[in-house]
Amino acid sequence: MKKVLIFAIISVLCAASVNAMELSLSRAVEMIQNESQDLKKAEYNVSRARAGLDAIKANRQPTIGASATYMNMINVERPGQTMGINLSGLGTLPGGIPAFIEIPDNIGMAGLNITLPIYTFGRIGNAAEAARHAIAAASSGSEFAGREIRAAAAQIYWTAKMTDEIVNIAQKNLQLSIRAETRLKSVSRPNRANLVKISADIAAKEIALSDAQFNRDSAHRLLKIMAAIDESAQLILTDEFPNTFAQLTAPRELEKNPEWDMLEAQIRMHEAQAAVRKAEKNPVLGASASYNYIMMHTYPNVWNGIDSQSANIGIALQIPLWDGREARINSDIDMLAAKAAQQDLDKSKIMKRNEYRDALLNHERLLANMSKFNTARDLAERTVQMSTDRFFAGQTSAVELSDVQTALMQMEMAVLNAKFNILIAEESIRRLNGK
Numbered sequence: 001m002k003k004v005l006i007f008a009i010i011s012v013l014c015a016a017s018v019n020a021m022e023l024s025l026s027r028a029v030e031m032i033q034n035e036s037q038d039l040k041k042a043e044y045n046v047s048r049a050r051a052g053l054d055a056i057k058a059n060r061q062p063t064i065g066a067s068a069t070y071m072n073m074i075n076v077e078r079p080g081q082t083m084g085i086n087l088s089g090l091g092t093l094p095g096g097i098p099a100f101i102e103i104p105d106n107i108g109m110a111g112l113n114i115t116l117p118i119y120t121f122g123r124i125g126n127a128a129e130a131a132r133h134a135i136a137a138a139s140s141g142s143e144f145a146g147r148e149i150r151a152a153a154a155q156i157y158w159t160a161k162m163t164d165e166i167v168n169i170a171q172k173n174l175q176l177s178i179r180a181e182t183r184l185k186s187v188s189r190p191n192r193a194n195l196v197k198i199s200a201d202i203a204a205k206e207i208a209l210s211d212a213q214f215n216r217d218s219a220h221r222l223l224k225i226m227a228a229i230d231e232s233a234q235l236i237l238t239d240e241f242p243n244t245f246a247q248l249t250a251p252r253e254l255e256k257n258p259e260w261d262m263l264e265a266q267i268r269m270h271e272a273q274a275a276v277r278k279a280e281k282n283p284v285l286g287a288s289a290s291y292n293y294i295m296m297h298t299y300p301n302v303w304n305g306i307d308s309q310s311a312n313i314g315i316a317l318q319i320p321l322w323d324g325r326e327a328r329i330n331s332d333i334d335m336l337a338a339k340a341a342q343q344d345l346d347k348s349k350i351m352k353r354n355e356y357r358d359a360l361l362n363h364e365r366l367l368a369n370m371s372k373f374n375t376a377r378d379l380a381e382r383t384v385q386m387s388t389d390r391f392f393a394g395q396t397s398a399v400e401l402s403d404v405q406t407a408l409m410q411m412e413m414a415v416l417n418a419k420f421n422i423l424i425a426e427e428s429i430r431r432l433n434g435k
Helices: 002-019 025-035 037-058 123-185 192-226 258-279 326-392 398-433
Strands: 020-023 063-072 084-086 100-102 106-119 234-237 284-297 306-318
Touching (some): 025 123, 025 192, 037 123, 123 192, 123 234, 123 398, 192 234, 192 398, 258 326, 326 398
Parallel strands (some): 020 234
Antiparallel strands (some): 063 106, 106 284
């Protein structure tokens, strides 16, 4: 029976270890980025923009087409008769040729045609320029999305790690009250008021622990969903909150951001599209060539009739004369879109620089306060130890003990929150300047 029990315990421990998954910050960020629909969409936009440029470049290449046609020419006056020329007034022609000459009314034709643009007066060139700027905008948008997702993934990870630490703090705070209750009950005549107070504290702290565990499970579940991890897996977050933080070497002013690059490229794209619209009023010079093989017969079997060939080559100049000002209006629309994008760029520069400056100042403020938080936490911990010793010696009440324990828990939470805020501020700075 003892062996069976030991085997069962080992099996449970092994199963638990198999279902556990260690996860670092870098790995979590990588997994969330791989699963991000926004990042995939941004990458698809880059591919689509590149395909758009290839499609425009294809307009410079010759176009080759093939055609095959069969026609039956119907004699409208006499639908049942073959079309021809009536020479009945001349009698029988020399050689026994009848006075009515039939004209082949079944025609089959097959051929090839080639067209090649020679000069489009800016249509293709400006369209290619617009496509290049569209690629640049999509690439910057992809980088921008990557930074946003990276920062969001880091925040999800540290939030989950923070809930782990909150559970530990709640458990520690609960154990302080349980230890005090156990010590109080061990004496021969415990103070009833103190015993009731400690029992009430234990009940309240058990609720707080339950709430903390629920929040931890929720945060871990969100992390697993975003990283496509099996929800039944037990996460072990390996990255710890640092105890010390260094000053950042980031520049004081934000000079570059992928969102600005994206908007700048959009402005240039709209300007190039406006040039394309204007070029629609320009002529188009092109070359063409064609070859046709023609077969004709008075019967549907055209292969047994008359055959001939034709070919041509030439140059054509198409000149648009009047389009109802459509090209001009469309050009104005694109220029207005460029001006709107310029306003978005100006606004983004103001907002992003202010956000960057706030993140730097917040990071500096939190670093300056970190030592004070640690000092206050250490003093609160010493106060708890002193109050506990006095309580066990019967020199103080459970009310005082409860107050100092609550103060310690609040300071531990304050230290943890400060560490979390420092890391999030660093992620905000990294998201904005890319370093």
